[in-house]
Amino acid sequence: MTTTAYDKQTASELIAGFDARPEMLVQILHAFMQRFGWISEAAIRQLATELNLSRAEVHGVVSYYHDFRTSPPGRHIVKVCQAEACQAMGSRELSSHAAKALGVEMHGRSDDVTLEPVYCLGNCACSPAIMVDGKTYGRVSTERFDEIVATLQEPLR
Numbered sequence: 001m002t003t004t005a006y007d008k009q010t011a012s013e014l015i016a017g018f019d020a021r022p023e024m025l026v027q028i029l030h031a032f033m034q035r036f037g038w039i040s041e042a043a044i045r046q047l048a049t050e051l052n053l054s055r056a057e058v059h060g061v062v063s064y065y066h067d068f069r070t071s072p073p074g075r076h077i078v079k080v081c082q083a084e085a086c087q088a089m090g091s092r093e094l095s096s097h098a099a100k101a102l103g104v105e106m107h108g109r110s111d112d113v114t115l116e117p118v119y120c121l122g123n124c125a126c127s128p129a130i131m132v133d134g135k136t137y138g139r140v141s142t143e144r145f146d147e148i149v150a151t152l153q154e155p156l157r
């Protein structure tokens, strides 16, 4: 996953890209996630200042959505879909397997990997689905999960 360290100048440019409109906060937060990988306290302060919102308002939105991470991710990000179609096809078992295989709990992280739930990857016809570093995989059995994580350039464990 390629993200850059947080810096105020880049953050300001991202905010300006949305004309610093407070109603665009969710979209701006997504842009921050793409660029920086997570939403830091410094980012929340800057967003509040530049969008003329209170810090509590920004915090409220950040904590409401599952997508916004409030701590830096590991080098790889593995998401296991928890939505209905995937649950029906065994995503709970797959999540337990992923946690064991990666050595981190769901929502947990190590330097190597962050393991997160996700609520539909738009791949319901091929459930259960996972996403690894932005790439979606379908019909993921526990064996296939192990194969997928083994092919990452930097070994996870």
Ligand code: FES
Binding pocket: 081, 082, 083, 084, 085, 086, 087, 119, 120, 121, 122, 123, 124, 125, 127, 128, 129
């Ligand atoms: S429910 Fe898992 S991809 Fe849609």
